Amino acid sequence: MASTYFPSSQSIAQIAWPSERISTRLCDKCNHLIYLDAPLLDFHTILERSRSGYNPTPSERKAYLGMLDEARYEIERRETELRRLQEMIPRLEEQIQLLQAYEAGIKHIISPIQSLPLEILGVIFQYVCCGKDATDIANWCRFGSKNRLPTYDVSRVCIRWNKFVTSMPLLWTSFGSSSSSSVSDAFVQTFIERSRSNLIDFNLSNHTSSRKYTPSPLVAHCNRWCHVSIAGSASVIMNSFLLPLVNKEPLSNLLSLHLDHCNRPRQLVQLPIIFPSLKLLVIRGLSVIFGSPQYTVTTLRLSRVNCTNALLFLHYFPNIESIELGHISAGDPRKCAPVVFDKARTLTLIFRLENAFLAVIKFPHLTRLSLDNSRMKEFEFQPILSLLDQSQCALTSLSIKDVSIRYEELLQLCRRLPSLTHLDVKEPITIYRRANTMRWILELLATPRHPGLQPEGxxxxxxxxxxxxxxxxxxxxxxxxxxxxxxxxxxxxxxxxxxxxxxxxxxxxxxxxxxxxxxxxxxxxxxxxxxxxxxxxxxxxxxxxxxxxxxxxxxxxxxxxxxxxxxxxxxxxxxxxxxxxxxxxxxxxxxxxxxxxxxxxxxxxxxxxxx
Structure with a gap:
């Protein structure tokens, strides 16, 4: 340890000098003490002479040099003791860590969970490893980074749990991966093998490839797919997953499919694939049309495609009940026939949306409408009013999130919704004072005063x-x-x-x-x-x-x-x-x-x- 000196930026006058002798016990066993005879050092005389600019005589200077040597000696003594104590700290911390591991082992042995029968453990593990959170697409973000999953975490607790988890195929039916390396491929293969013949739910994200595209090993088990989410480049999604499914047996067990591509593809891809049981379909950034109508799909989310491809795509889903449309870019709607969703009850619009696109879709039986502009995209509200007019629907629920609407447009909107029973409004969080949507809504909804006294309070x-x-x-x-x-x-x-x-x-x-x-x-x-x-x-x-x-x-x-x-x-x-x-x-x-x-x-x- 290097010798330390009093900092030049600090005044010695700020030191609270002790009036009694200081003793520090360094060892209780041998009663080793180190002293500081503070009163004998006469610090106040030193401070007074230092402040007054006192010039010592030659004899006094010699005495002060001796006192300086004694002070430096005492400083080095204490630095030596401090160094010795600091060298002991890592040893003591290591011993503490050993004792903590010993303590954790004892707690694990006497833990109540050790007395649970394997049947009950199996129910608990099934809830953790393949419960609703693992099969619901909206909650697949819990898969976290890389390949860490609850199934692996549980199997690493102890040998007993590892053997039990490995012997239960159901616990290996929900998995996810956020890379496309050889390690990830081996990881996926492990879940495929250990799940045996059970239905599987998986989430693959950020998948890219620089090598020749080959079908994913999951394609060979497509008859077992139940809830599937794939995010990555368009080439990998199409060449490694979707195109190999052509001419395969129908995916009769697939209930939800989520395809996400960060960029818009340049060309439209046709897929003659039948999904006989599909209920939920999410397409983001992919222009795909199917060979035949998908009658079983009731929930659809479509975003990041152009207007023309969106209209071509929507014609294949005649039984949609809930639909979400967002970020539809410009296109030529004249190339497509208008789309009428006779069974749609719920509609979510996420801006920005091409005005020409809204002009050729109708929702005659719509009851719930959500408008979302959380990304603060520029938009015109008049096409929304036109959509309501051409649909002639009776809305009962309206949600407005971060949408800035003009006063006269709000008035027109309210006049078109006489059957509305539920209203949900989130005002825009912006620095613009003219985002007065909430204020105007409150003013418009305040009805004329009824007879009666003003309530007290x-x-x-x-x-x-x-x-x-x-x-x-x-x-x-x-x-x-x-x-x-x-x-x-x-x-x-x-x-x-x-x-x-x-x-x-x-x-x-x-x-x-x-x-x-x-x-x-x-x-x-x-x-x-x-x-x-x-x-x-x-x-x-x-x-x-x-x-x-x-x-x-x-x-x-x-x-x-x-x-x-x-x-x-x-x-x-x-x-x-x-x-x-x-x-x-x-x-x-x-x-x-x-x-x-x-x-x-x-x-x-x-x-x-x-x-």
Whole structure:
């Protein structure tokens, strides 16, 4: 250890010098002590003379040199002791590790799980290794990195478990791999062999190949496929998996198929393959059409293809009940006939979507619609309205996620949805103040006031609405908008803003001319928003109309008109660095207790304050 010196950046005056002798016991066995006679060193005299610029005499200088040698000797003594103790630390840590392993072994021997019969262990292992998480495509991300899977983890606990797991073919039916190396091939082959004749579920991702394409060993066992997910280059997906399936026996046990390619292919591939039992099909970035209609597919997710190929593809699925469409690029829809989904009940649109594509598809029996623009792609909302018009459907559920809509378009949308009962809105998390979709929705849904007194306690939720700077995970500054944000006294009321949004007086004209009740059947409302307490309370009060108050009337009696039954509110982020946000949500929660007593089911998720 190199000798240490007092740092030049620190003042010796900051040292709290001890007034008593210091003793440190280094060994309890031999009573080895090391002392520091602090009072005898007279540090205060040294400090005083050092501060005053004292110049010692020759004899004093000689004495100070002797004192300096003694101090350096004492420092080296302590450094030697410190070095000896530090050399002992790795030895002691190694011994601790040995004792911990010994302790873990004893705990394992006396663990209650050791007394479980193999039959019960088998049920537990089956739940862990091939339960719902292992067969549900939406949860296949749990396979983690490379080739680590629960089956391998369980088999490595002990010899007893290894023998038991190896002897159970069912535990080897769910597996995944995130590479295309020889190690991965051997890994897949192990699961194929040990699963024997059982149906298999697998997830292969990031598969690329620079060698000559050969059929995957899984193709020979295609009759055992049940839930399959393949992600990688288009060449590997087509040449190693799909094309070898042509002229094979039908995949009668395949229930879900997930094909994911990061880029759009340049050409359309035709596959004369029949899937007699397929229920769920997910295609991303691949332009594939089948040789015959797939009548059994009821759930379809299609994304990252052009408009023309998407329409050609959709014609092969006449019995779709739930469909998700996203990132459909430009194409020529005139080459394809319009598509009508007579049995579709649920539709999810993920922007960006080509307007011409939406113009040639219809959903006459659609009941659930989800609009998702979480990637903040530019889009026009008018084609969505046209889609609803041409479909002539009666929606009962609508979800709007991160979609910024103009006021007049929102009004048109609400007028087209008289049968809507469930509305779910998540406002865009952007730094743009003009993302006012949530505010306008709250204003439009607040019905005209019903007779009755203003409920007491409603003012409790109105706290200081001064704009507050917020921060999200991307360090973007958000603003807590004031309830009177549109103070038009300083604005020209004769013109709309440059972005085409309605001015305040134009919106007032809309409200004055609005005679019908928007969304009259709305019973459940879910909102993900920044605090807007006054607008929220105005909406809830108008949607929970009470009868005229009188001494004989029951304030809990509700009319049947515009009666909201369930309200769920959540902040866009689970945490907040701004205590003002928590004040708003807690105040809102307190004021809504009055409506809870009247029968409204309220659920508010208050964000957690960063410590």
């Amino acid at each position: 409603l003012h409790k939720a109105i706290v200081d609405e001064k704009p507050v700077s917020l921060s999200n995970d991307n360090n973007e500054n958000l603003e807590l908008e004031r309830e009177d944000e549109l103070d038009m006294g300083q604005q020209d009321h004769n013109a709309a803003d440059a972005d085409g949004y309605l001015s305040y007086y134009e919106k007032e004209d809309y409200n004055r001319n609005l005679r019908e009740l928007l969304l009259p059947q709305l019973v459940e409302l879910s909102l993900v928003l920044r605090p807007r307490n006054e607008l929220l309370l105005d909406l809830v009060h108008s949607r929970r109309p009470m009868l005229e108050y009188s001494p004989e009337s029951d304030p809990r009696t509700l009319t049947d008109r515009a009666c909201l039954r369930k309200l769920h509110i959540r902040y866009p982020q689970p945490h907040s660095r701004n205590p003002k946000v928590l004040e708003h949500f807690k105040a809102l929660q307190e004021s809504l207790r009055l409506f809870e007593e009247g029968g409204l089911e309220v659920e508010i998720e208050i964000p957690v304050l960063y410590s």
